[in-house]
Amino acid sequence: MAHKRKFTSEVKQNINVQIEEQNKVVEVKKIEEAKEEENRRKEEQKLAKIEKIKQRKEERKQKHQKGEIKENFLKGIFKENPILVSMLGLCPTLAITTSLENALGMGIAFIFVLTMSNIVISSIRKIVPSEIRIPIFIVIIATFVTIVEMVMSAFLPSLAESLGLFISLIVVNCVVLGRAEAYASKNTVFDSMIDALGMGVGYTMILALVASVREFLGTGMITVWGNFVINFNKIFGSSDSLDIFSSFFISPAGAYLVLGILFGLVATFKIRKTKKEEEKKKQELLKKAEEAKAAKLAKEAE
Numbered sequence: 597m598a599h600k601r602k603f604t605s606e607v608k609q610n611i612n613v614q615i616e617e618q619n620k621v622v623e624v625k626k627i628e629e630a631k632e633e634e635n636r637r638k639e640e641q642k643l644a645k646i647e648k649i650k651q652r653k654e655e656r657k658q659k660h661q662k663g664e665i666k667e668n669f670l671k672g673i674f675k676e677n678p679i680l681v682s683m684l685g686l687c688p689t690l691a692i693t694t695s696l697e698n699a700l701g702m703g704i705a706f707i708f709v710l711t712m713s714n715i716v717i718s719s720i721r722k723i724v725p726s727e728i729r730i731p732i733f734i735v736i737i738a739t740f741v742t743i744v745e746m747v748m749s750a751f752l753p754s755l756a757e758s759l760g761l762f763i764s765l766i767v768v769n770c771v772v773l774g775r776a777e778a779y780a781s782k783n784t785v786f787d788s789m790i791d792a793l794g795m796g797v798g799y800t801m802i803l804a805l806v807a808s809v810r811e812f813l814g815t816g817m818i819t820v821w822g823n824f825v826i827n828f829n830k831i832f833g834s835s836d837s838l839d840i841f842s843s844f845f846i847s848p849a850g851a852y853l854v855l856g857i858l859f860g861l862v863a864t865f866k867i868r869k870t871k872k873e874e875e876k877k878k879q880e881l882l883k884k885a886e887e888a889k890a891a892k893l894a895k896e897a898e
Contacts, residue, residue, distance in 0.1 A: 604706045614845050627743050632816055648880050657672075665790055666857060668787060668790045668791055669790050669793060669794040672791065672796070672798040673797055674798070676795075676798075677799075677802065678802075679803075679867075680802060680859070682771075683773045684771060686855070687797060688762045688769075688803075689803060689806060689855065690848065690851040690852065690855065691848075692762050692807075693761055693806045693807035694807070694810060694811065694814075694846045695806050695807060695818075696804060696807045696818050696820055696821075697755065697758075697813050697820065697822070698755070698759060699803035699804045699806070700800070700805035700821065701752070701755045701758075702762065702800075702801075702803060702875075703760055703799065703801075704800070704804050705759075705763060706766060706769070706796055706799055707793065707797065707799075707800060708740065708876075709740045709741055710771070710775060711792040711793055711796060713737045713740055713772060713776060713780070713790060714775060714788040714791065714792035715780075715788060715789050716736050717733055717736060717780040717781055718780045718785045718786070718787075718788035718789075720732075721780070721782070724781075729829045730773075730777070733777065734773070737766070737767050737772055737773065738767045741766045741767050744763060744766070745763050745764065748763065771799060774849045775792060777835070779791050802858075806851070806855060806858065810854050811846065811849075812828065812841075813854075814841060814844070814845035814846035814850065815843070815846065816829040816838055816840075816841040829841075847875035
């Protein structure tokens with residue numbers, strides 16, 4: 597009996613060992629299957645990323661073919677001009693446009709800050725939490741404004757003194773922060789750079805236009821840069837400022853007057869353009885109606 601019990605216990609032990617081995621084999625298989633599944637999932641994710649990159653490249657090629665880059669650049673100059681259309685950044689437009697040199701200096705600084713901040717913001721748009729995006733945007737913009745201030749103070753001290761506080765105020769310029777929030781944070785680096793260049797050039801063009809008109813009407817001169825000055829008084833044979841030029845135009849009131857006239861001209865142009873488009877649409881509708889009427893009469897005649 598003792599021998600049988602011993603044999604039975606040995607058999608049970610062997611069975612338990614076999615079961616444990618089978619369980620281990622099953623666990624190993626499960627682990628291997630899980631690893632294979634994980635590897636397959638990683639491979640699928642890699643393929644998906646590669647596919648997305650290919651799609652983006654294809655979209656960029658299509659954009660290049662369709663001329664969207666040109667349109668993206670030109671919209672900041674005409675359709676969505678920051679000053680004439682959006683009416684943003686008017687404070688420096690009124691304050692520093694007493695000379696063309698000031699306008700060009702502000703414009704170059706503005707283009708640099710807007711372009712660089714758009715590039716950086718677009719680069720980090722996927723990792724910036726939406727809850728704190730505005731403070732981050734302001735810090736990025738302030739960094740580039742500080743660089744501009746330091747460079748200008750070192751190499752162009754007279755221009756830096758002339759522009760004064762308005763260089764620092766680029767940090768809170770509605771155009772810069774607006775493009776960061778509305779465009780750079782939602783688009784690719786390349787598209788954001790083109791958008792910034794277009795907006796910057798459009799802004800600088802209007803600054804230069806207003807400054808040229810004000811300086812010409814106010815002093816009879818246009819200070820292009822440094823000692824390069826176009827003196828219309830000398831052209832008319834006078835060493836002093838002629839009576840037709842008034843210092844009123846380089847005063848704050850003159851800035852409002854010149855900018856108001858510019859807004860009026862733009863509004864008039866838009867109204868005329870809208871009327872022409874409406875007339876064109878009416879003519880097209882009349883033409884279609886006549887064609888339909890002619891077709892109906894031809895069918896009745898048949």
